[in-house]
Amino acid sequence: MASQSWFPIPKSSHFSLANIPFGIISTATNEVPRAGVAIGDHALDLAAFSAQNGFSSVSSIQKDLTVFAHHTLNPFAALGRPVHRQVRRFVQDLLRIDTPFPEILKNNKQLQAECLIPLNEVKMHLPMQIGDYTDFFVGKNHAYNCGVMFRGPDNALQPNYTHLPVGYHGRASSIVVSGTPIHRPKGQILANPNAEPKVPTFSPSKRLDFELELGAFVCRENKMGEPIPISEAGDSIFGLVLMNDWSARDIQMWESAPLGPFNAKNFGTSISPWVVLMDALEPFRTLSIQNDTELLPYLREEKNNVFDIRLEVDLAPESGPATTILHSNGKNLLFSFSQMLTHHSVGGCPMRVGDLLGSGTISGTEDGSQGCLLERSKNGKDIIKLSGGLDRTFLEDGDTVTLRGVCGTEEDGLVGFGQCIGRVLPTMSS
Amino acid sequence: MASQSWFPIPKSSHFSLANIPFGIISTATNEVPRAGVAIGDHALDLAAFSAQNGFSSVSSIQKDLTVFAHHTLNPFAALGRPVHRQVRRFVQDLLRIDTPFPEILKNNKQLQAECLIPLNEVKMHLPMQIGDYTDFFVGKNHAYNCGVMFRGPDNALQPNYTHLPVGYHGRASSIVVSGTPIHRPKGQILANPNAEPKVPTFSPSKRLDFELELGAFVCRENKMGEPIPISEAGDSIFGLVLMNDWSARDIQMWESAPLGPFNAKNFGTSISPWVVLMDALEPFRTLSIQNDTELLPYLREEKNNVFDIRLEVDLAPESGPATTILHSNGKNLLFSFSQMLTHHSVGGCPMRVGDLLGSGTISGTEDGSQGCLLERSKNGKDIIKLSGGLDRTFLEDGDTVTLRGVCGTEEDGLVGFGQCIGRVLPTMSS
Numbered sequence: 001m002a003s004q005s006w007f008p009i010p011k012s013s014h015f016s017l018a019n020i021p022f023g024i025i026s027t028a029t030n031e032v033p034r035a036g037v038a039i040g041d042h043a044l045d046l047a048a049f050s051a052q053n054g055f056s057s058v059s060s061i062q063k064d065l066t067v068f069a070h071h072t073l074n075p076f077a078a079l080g081r082p083v084h085r086q087v088r089r090f091v092q093d094l095l096r097i098d099t100p101f102p103e104i105l106k107n108n109k110q111l112q113a114e115c116l117i118p119l120n121e122v123k124m125h126l127p128m129q130i131g132d133y134t135d136f137f138v139g140k141n142h143a144y145n146c147g148v149m150f151r152g153p154d155n156a157l158q159p160n161y162t163h164l165p166v167g168y169h170g171r172a173s174s175i176v177v178s179g180t181p182i183h184r185p186k187g188q189i190l191a192n193p194n195a196e197p198k199v200p201t202f203s204p205s206k207r208l209d210f211e212l213e214l215g216a217f218v219c220r221e222n223k224m225g226e227p228i229p230i231s232e233a234g235d236s237i238f239g240l241v242l243m244n245d246w247s248a249r250d251i252q253m254w255e256s257a258p259l260g261p262f263n264a265k266n267f268g269t270s271i272s273p274w275v276v277l278m279d280a281l282e283p284f285r286t287l288s289i290q291n292d293t294e295l296l297p298y299l300r301e302e303k304n305n306v307f308d309i310r311l312e313v314d315l316a317p318e319s320g321p322a323t324t325i326l327h328s329n330g331k332n333l334l335f336s337f338s339q340m341l342t343h344h345s346v347g348g349c350p351m352r353v354g355d356l357l358g359s360g361t362i363s364g365t366e367d368g369s370q371g372c373l374l375e376r377s378k379n380g381k382d383i384i385k386l387s388g389g390l391d392r393t394f395l396e397d398g399d400t401v402t403l404r405g406v407c408g409t410e411e412d413g414l415v416g417f418g419q420c421i422g423r424v425l426p427t428m429s430s
Numbered sequence: 431m432a433s434q435s436w437f438p439i440p441k442s443s444h445f446s447l448a449n450i451p452f453g454i455i456s457t458a459t460n461e462v463p464r465a466g467v468a469i470g471d472h473a474l475d476l477a478a479f480s481a482q483n484g485f486s487s488v489s490s491i492q493k494d495l496t497v498f499a500h501h502t503l504n505p506f507a508a509l510g511r512p513v514h515r516q517v518r519r520f521v522q523d524l525l526r527i528d529t530p531f532p533e534i535l536k537n538n539k540q541l542q543a544e545c546l547i548p549l550n551e552v553k554m555h556l557p558m559q560i561g562d563y564t565d566f567f568v569g570k571n572h573a574y575n576c577g578v579m580f581r582g583p584d585n586a587l588q589p590n591y592t593h594l595p596v597g598y599h600g601r602a603s604s605i606v607v608s609g610t611p612i613h614r615p616k617g618q619i620l621a622n623p624n625a626e627p628k629v630p631t632f633s634p635s636k637r638l639d640f641e642l643e644l645g646a647f648v649c650r651e652n653k654m655g656e657p658i659p660i661s662e663a664g665d666s667i668f669g670l671v672l673m674n675d676w677s678a679r680d681i682q683m684w685e686s687a688p689l690g691p692f693n694a695k696n697f698g699t700s701i702s703p704w705v706v707l708m709d710a711l712e713p714f715r716t717l718s719i720q721n722d723t724e725l726l727p728y729l730r731e732e733k734n735n736v737f738d739i740r741l742e743v744d745l746a747p748e749s750g751p752a753t754t755i756l757h758s759n760g761k762n763l764l765f766s767f768s769q770m771l772t773h774h775s776v777g778g779c780p781m782r783v784g785d786l787l788g789s790g791t792i793s794g795t796e797d798g799s800q801g802c803l804l805e806r807s808k809n810g811k812d813i814i815k816l817s818g819g820l821d822r823t824f825l826e827d828g829d830t831v832t833l834r835g836v837c838g839t840e841e842d843g844l845v846g847f848g849q850c851i852g853r854v855l856p857t858m859s860s
């Protein structure tokens with residue numbers, strides 16, 4: 001049964017009392033970006049609340065009352081998971097119908113007016129300053145489906161695939177918050193991949209795709225040369241967001257040998273604005289995809305270290321209704337974020353607060369659960385019908401892609417990510 | 431004939447009046463990192479010089495006298511190439527024997543004592559705050575030699591290789607300044623790559639290598655979605671450094687399919703501390719490696735856009751003398767940094783001030799000009815003799831690798847990079 005709040009929270013809200021996700025907000029009347037939490041249809045302005053001494057009973061915040069006044073969540077994230085836990089619980093207590101501190105907010109209409117802002121009046125910003133961004137490839141069903149397309153079923157997965165979380169370094173500068181439009185990239189493509197000699201043409205991508213992913217933010221540094229043991233990796237993860245790793249498949253096909261995708265990915269990556277803390281996800285731990293390979297000891301951990309997050313994606317053409325084109329789940333991963341982080345650092349790579357790890361595309365095994373159009377349309381062969389009578393194989397200019405993810409039930413209070421939205425704009429002329 | 435200075439500059443110095451490279455310095459008496467230029471055996475402390483009104487006749491610096499007081503060169507780099515040029519010329523004028531401003535420094539012993547610091551009393555720091563780091567692979571001889579080793583001479587280069595500068599995103603957090611030791615990484619390796627099934631073991635890398643590269647720092651932003659035309663790319667490059675892209679070949683072999691190198695590279699990348707401005711390199715423009723492929727228009731530029739930089743690498747075991755094990759040249763590239771930058775942004779990827787682009791390993795065609803041990807030892811088959819009687823195929827713990835690069839002649843004044851030094855430490859126990 002959900003904790004009840006004295007503050008009205010719609011039952012269908014992703015931001016129940018069980019959630020309390022953190023983000024960076026601003027408003028028309030105060031354009032300075034600052035920290036907030038989402039609660040129902042509102043944001044609680046943590047900078048204003050903190051300045052009004054709202055955290056007077058939270059010792060960790062009392063030490064630095066400006067921690068929520070920064071333009072990013074990095075300073076708060078850097079305080080560590082025990083502090084995230086303390087602050088989240090305090091905000092939950094503050095908003096509970098039987099709050100032990102009614103004088104702070106429940107009975108203080110003036111502070112409510114100052115600090116509780118309707119979400120439709122809030123502008124969301126990138127929640128973290130991202131140092132390095134790494135994208136993994138641990139959605140095994142996606143890796144398998146793509147492998148079958150390009151190498152056949154016998155060699156679909158590379159020999160290393162089940163032994164380690166395969167990943168590559170991505171581009172941090174083009175990570176944007178939900179709502180930011182994405183220009184269709186242009187680049188070198190092979191108009192006819194089977195012609196010889198292979199001579200590329202220069203054109204806007206004709207195979208623009210999304211990828212449904214989860215992202216994890218790092219909240220603890222390790223020194224260069226000092227790996228993060230698997231037993232401590234969980235303490236290094238601040239929280240998760242939805243992530244759309246936009247991909248230009250034709251550019252990718254031509255450029256990727258031998259060093260991997262580059263311009264096919266670096267033109268834009270969208271993330272949802274609210275960081276759902278690991279503590280909020282704790283009740284939704286579940287089993288990852290079964291791995292029959294015996295892992296090396298440094299990667300061994302309990303198997304229930306992924307999360308039962310119901311994921312879906314809508315596609316809306318410029319004129320026409322949105323169609324939910326896929327349903328997947330956050331448990332469709334072969335490795336956990338803790339395993340990704342431990343593997344990432346095992347050679348001594350230093351992680352910094354604000355680094356972002358992507359899971360890779362999260363596909364299920366059934367039709368309609370493929371996490372990108374490349375898989376769903378079998379590289380352009382199958383047509384996806386939209387509800388307005390249109391159809392798609394890849395994205396058209398004007399299309400809006402919306403990712404959603406949510407855990408739990410309305411009865412117990414939803415723990416959701418809200419949305420990660422991006423609209424495709426035409427290639428910029430130059 | 432070199433410009434003469436009233437200040438003593440050894441003839442063999444990389445830092446003649448013709449150079450004036452920028453870096454971030456600190457000293458025992460002032461531990462705050464700040465900007466300086468190298469001149470002979472000394473650094474000119476630009477923060478102190480600026481604070482004493484040394485730049486009173488340089489309008490671009492007068493606008494912000496604190497630009498050299500920052501911990502990185504980013505604020506100065508962001509002022510743009512016309513300002514870099516103005517400041518470099520002013521410093522050259524200041525130090526010329528026939529300086530038009532003798533009162534500022536030549537005849538001011540007190541300011542000299544404050545601002546001119548022997549290099550052996552200077553600690554060097556990372557010169558830039560690096561947002562994103564991208565490593566290219568445009569050393570064609572290196573790409574060919576490696577391709578022959580792993581795919582044979584007929585398929586040594588991938589079909590895309592001559593059409594675009596192949597590159598991948600690297601790890602910014604592990605870029606360190608010359609002198610920082612590097613711990614040997616551990617990770618998954620295949621003890622016997624030919625055995626089936628392929629089951630990795632966990633061990634310190636047994637094939638640790640260096641890579642001789644040049645790095646270029648970006649000094650101008652482009653907006654997301656807006657490519658940098660080739661005609662403007664040169665204005666976006668601040669200057670060059672030497673770069674050692676340490677590589678663990680056994681980790682790389684196992685992990686790289688299908689997304690490219692990851693832990694094999696992200697444990698450390700060393701750069702030389704002094705950024706040699708593009709203006710200083712201008713006289714050394716030369717022809718790149720001939721490319722018989724007709725490039726797409728967006729990549730076409732004059733062919734003399736690489737630089738005649740004499741490169742060499744020393745290897746010194748823990749006990750024993752250093753041996754110069756290779757000689758190469760900065761002209762051994764198929765694409766210029768301008769072409770790399772234009773290609774990088776052509777899909778709309780936003781570049782930021784401080785981003786670093788690596789060239790890829792720079793090898794010549796002759797024996798003894800291979801830019802890494804993988805090539806030089808033919809993947810461990812050939813032994814490299816060191817002058818102390820020892821030999822190597824890959825790096826041992828305690829080995830020190832020193833990169834050097836220099837242009838021009840002593841007569842005209844050398845334009846050099848100094849050194850990029852790194853010592854291999856054993857794997858950290860954990």
